[in-house]
Amino acid sequence: MTLADFVADVAKRRKTIVVYASDGAPDVAAHFESRNVTVERKSLAPGGPDGFVVLRDEDGFVGAFGIDKFAELLDPPLFRPTYRTDVSEPWRSLYEILDNTLFASFGRRQLLGATREIENRAWRIGAGTLRVGFQSVDALAAQVNVYRRLAEQTDLSIHAFVDAGDEAVPVPDGVELFRSEGTEIGDFWFLVYDAAGDPLNACALLAEERSPGIYYGFWTYDEDRVAALSTYLRDGHE
Amino acid sequence: MSDDPPDVLGRVLDADVDEDLLRALGTREQRYTLYHLLDHERVTLSELADVLAGWRATTESRVTTGADRSSLRIALYHNHLPQLASAGLVDFDATELVVDRSPLSAEEREIVEAAYLSEHWTGEPVTP
Numbered sequence: 608m609t610l611a612d613f614v615a616d617v618a619k620r621r622k623t624i625v626v627y628a629s630d631g632a633p634d635v636a637a638h639f640e641s642r643n644v645t646v647e648r649k650s651l652a653p654g655g656p657d658g659f660v661v662l663r664d665e666d667g668f669v670g671a672f673g674i675d676k677f678a679e680l681l682d683p684p685l686f687r688p689t690y691r692t693d694v695s696e697p698w699r700s701l702y703e704i705l706d707n708t709l710f711a712s713f714g715r716r717q718l719l720g721a722t723r724e725i726e727n728r729a730w731r732i733g734a735g736t737l738r739v740g741f742q743s744v745d746a747l748a749a750q751v752n753v754y755r756r757l758a759e760q761t762d763l764s765i766h767a768f769v770d771a772g773d774e775a776v777p778v779p780d781g782v783e784l785f786r787s788e789g790t791e792i793g794d795f796w797f798l799v800y801d802a803a804g805d806p807l808n809a810c811a812l813l814a815e816e817r818s819p820g821i822y823y824g825f826w827t828y829d830e831d832r833v834a835a836l837s838t839y840l841r842d843g844h845e
Numbered sequence: 846m847s848d849d850p851p852d853v854l855g856r857v858l859d860a861d862v863d864e865d866l867l868r869a870l871g872t873r874e875q876r877y878t879l880y881h882l883l884d885h886e887r888v889t890l891s892e893l894a895d896v897l898a899g900w901r902a903t904t905e906s907r908v909t910t911g912a913d914r915s916s917l918r919i920a921l922y923h924n925h926l927p928q929l930a931s932a933g934l935v936d937f938d939a940t941e942l943v944v945d946r947s948p949l950s951a952e953e954r955e956i957v958e959a960a961y962l963s964e965h966w967t968g969e970p971v972t973p
Contacts, residue, residue, distance in 0.1 A: 627899055650885075651884060652961060655961040655962060655964055656900060657903050659899030660899070663895075667911075668895060668898065668914045669911065670910055670911070671898045671901070671902040671913075673902045673903040674903070697909075698908065
């Protein structure tokens with residue numbers, strides 16, 4: 608298992624949503640533009656029963672939802688059941704789509720937006736472990752103030768991973784440093800926050816710099832995926 | 846759209862309609878197959894099973910699963926499509942698994958359309 612495998616795993620779970628609706632029906636597919644999902648639209652004759660949405664994966668049909676129910680579900684705040692194991696398969700697959708956002712070419716500015724979202728969430732909860740990857744000593748240096756504040760004002764365990772040789776690394780008190788040289792840490796921008804086991808707040812961002820300044824990866828609110836990433840980093844890089 | 850449902854029953858009673866069409870309209874799976882063919886000339890069995898599972902989700906206010914869809918597909922293949930085909934209402938290729946719309950008379954098409962438009966009011970009862 609590598610960090611690249613985590614990205615590949617999300618990418619290969621691409622699903623298809625087929626929206627059956629008559630012309631002029633609300634466009635529920637618009638909610639899915641940034642998701643890891645292919646959207647198809649098929650027509651229904653006007654004036655009949657309400658339309659519906661069919662969800663398919665690589666094995667075929669997963670489930671069908673009435674379009675009203677589907678649209679309701681997408682109204683923010685998104686409804687997220689706490690105990691997902693009790694949820695039937697079509698819902699699980701739908702939540703998987705909503706939980707995982709795959710992006711193909713993010714610049715630093717966009718990644719910074721997602722990064723701040725995770726850091727803010729960690730600051731609000733104030734407990735649990737936040738694992739952060741820095742591709743270089745400079746990248747960490749640029750964020751030192753943010754992490755000093757997080758360490759001083761919360762009970763978070765902050766683990767910083769840096770691609771660094773022998774050079775001095777500026778680390779605020781309360782931040783635990785894990786350095787490595789020439790490993791995958793240098794290729795990835797990541798934050799993994801376990802929210803102290805709170806399934807509704809666990810989140811992670813994992814992005815590989817595939818060409819200079821251009822990133823490919825995902826962010827997720829899927830607590831199982833976050834837990835797997837936490838375990839992977841702990842066992843492989845701490 | 847008018848506030849009142851189209852008077853399907855009145856039309857059917859007034860017209861000299863083939864009994865096969867009435868029987869088809871009285872069977873939910875066959876009725877919805879004819880509805881879908883109003884807007885599509887040709888459909889695969891696979892898509893038709895998706896569509897019937899979708900409409901079942903709408904009419905029963907629930908999410909339909911792979912098991913629902915699978916039993917619909919089996920019933921379509923073994924029961925509903927052969928019946929519709931022998932009534933001359935569709936053309937079913939059981940090898941290629943493709944369903945083609947049969948040319949309906951103007952009156953038959955009008956009745957299917959009227960039934961489709963009235964489905965909002967006469968839809969299946971909602972079961973929890």
